[in-house]
Amino acid sequence: MSAPLVLVSHALCPYVQRAAIVLAEKGVPFERRDIDLADKPSWFLKVSPLGKTPVLLVGDVAIFESAVICEYLDETARPRLHPLSALERARHRSWVEFGSALLNVIGAFYNAADEAALAGRAGEIRARLERLEEALGSGPYFAGQAFSIVDAVFGPVFRYFDVFDSIADFGFWRGLPRVAQWRSALANRPSVADAVRADYPELLRGFLLARQSALARRLRGQLSRQCGPA
Structure with a gap:
């Protein structure tokens, strides 16, 4: 790739x-530029029609x-992460969509x-x-020894559970050795x-604590117990 690449991103x-x-x-050099989605800069809104991250700036061209x-990166830089077989590529793309649905x-x-x-949603995740x-x-990996785009999709999915598992055992993993x-x-x-940044777990906990949810209440209770009485 000859054009400079900028990945417009959000930390979480x-x-x-x-x-x-x-x-x-792929070993492709790029600049990562984080933005605050609660205060989107005007230049970002010009390059992101949906107002979402990520956006890849390839020179003056924005891909969202x-x-x-x-897919663009896999077509333009080696090594290829999709299978060579058209049928297997389609199967992998199907599981990419499965990963998005799981998110x-x-x-x-x-x-x-x-x-x-919360228990109902935990059951859906388990299923x-x-x-x-x-x-x-x-x-x-998903396809055996070869790392693929399906793996790139599920790495971030599984990262959520590092924090979820520290809050409580929701029964996600028992009897799933391959997963x-x-x-x-x-x-x-x-x-x-x-x-992700080194402070990703702390950022995710802060994100969860800011919500009015059952999981946030569990997390606040956990932190209260860790701090002990005032």
């Missing part, structure tokens, strides 16, 4: 992380939507208003993870680990 956005992981896997960005359920989980809704268990092979192995392999992949 899992879709930004996808693009950052793919860029890292994470799936489109990842929606995760959002519903951390926004659940009460304990009953999605069970489907993943059925789809995975021997690992360590657990995949999660661990992705967490230890440098491109995945480096896709």
